[in-house]
Amino acid sequence: MEKKLAARLPPPDIEPARLHEAMRYAVLGGGKRVRPVLVYAAGAALGIPESQIDGAACAVELIHAYSLVHDDLPAMDDDDLRRGRPTCHKAYDEATAILVGDALQVLAFEILARGSGLPEDTAIRLRLIHLLATASGTQGMAGGQALDLAATGRSLTIDAVEKMHACKTGALIRACILMVAACAPDLDPAIHTALDEYAQAIGLAFQIQDDLLDIEGDPQMLGKATGSDEAARKPTYPSVAGVEAARIRMHALHRHALRLLRQTPGLQSAPLASVSDWLVLRKR
């Protein structure tokens, strides 16, 4: 994945060199690569070769990386540390970090339009762009971040927290699965529905684990400070429902995801099952 991303990022030795360098810093600085892993696991589930989904895996990770750079900005979450290193605006400057996010977002769409590492069928590639765009926009990630900012310091219902998470992180995780499904044009609608439900379940489970780690995790392992949600008075699943209820909800979602995989014939589901285990059991 690192090599595939590095090859698609603009080289640091051509102009504007500092912007290119900062883009590479933001993307190639480690990270769990949850979204590409999901793309490849879904590809394995549906028998789609990696060479047909490399472009989607890179595009979705670039969208995620841009969102981290912008979310970390002083006007947003104001974070200094990410993956054990200074955040992009700390390592460079705020103006550069804004441009890094802007340029990473558009690079994702350029990759999908250019077409290398993707199906040749132009209708499929348009569908991938449409899926990624809606997942990133106001009914997806950007909208979720707006809801998150608006919720700061306020009390939310559990439903409202789930709605916010479904937008902020869920939509992009769901897009990983739906983009791969779109690469299998003759897909049985029952499989499509099961995969979509799986994606929504693990998307929320993933976010609850993120919020639990922010309360109980090891800052060393995480590469960032914990307690940031509480300090910022952000409503999260554990803060609204309690840590125990959050953990119970997460494991129920996990079991539900595994059940969906088990009950759907025609899926090579082992990789997707492993991913959902990892997302719930991870310590970072």
Place this chain on the structure above:
Amino acid sequence: MEKKLAARLPPPDIEPARLHEAMRYAVLGGGKRVRPVLVYAAGAALGIPESQIDGAACAVELIHAYSLVHDDLPAMDDDDLRRGRPTCHKAYDEATAILVGDALQVLAFEILARGSGLPEDTAIRLRLIHLLATASGTQGMAGGQALDLAATGRSLTIDAVEKMHACKTGALIRACILMVAACAPDLDPAIHTALDEYAQAIGLAFQIQDDLLDIEGDPQMLGKATGSDEAARKPTYPSVAGVEAARIRMHALHRHALRLLRQTPGLQSAPLASVSDWLVLRKR
């Protein structure tokens, strides 16, 4: 154009309502609509019906609008006034303005992928996305803004200023023309070349006039303060070459653009000629 943009922006009465409202504030606040005008003039030149290029006109204007919102941020150009009204981060807040830009950029690509007001041919729509993405990325608008920030307080050669302008404003203006040309798949290559050269000439002429207006224009007419380039110690064409040389260069580019139109058979060139007159003679 206002109606077409309004119909494509998310409604202000659904969640996240404040973000949607801020997006509409940023886009529907007047503006000259130079880029859509160019799209329609190029459409008229090539006999392409408006109904095939409405989507492109909206997409390119949304990219332009997003770039203004982000460029106005305190970490970038730090402008308080735009089109006679508070800039987006002044009317709302910085976090919202960052998200507004992010969401407008992705909406542009969503519109091109969705396809209403565009050619049905999926290969053409992918080509439009590719053209708009490259014009917006590090070899286009975002890269130009990076060069602009890096140049602040430094002295540049005239060539370097032209290169910066070709990225920062030229690439998107060129994309207006190239996107329409891509909607005419059997276009004579000689016409394509002439239109491309026309676009590059008027793109630079437009920027020089912008810089001249910042020196000599009427703040009331412009809806913003003048003298901002000098105050920010930004190298511009007039600051590097002198006001007289800049005006001479602008009119030479204008004449060159008109000559290209006149010398190219098979073009209904009157609307494009009018646009170039307007861009050079405008007072705002």
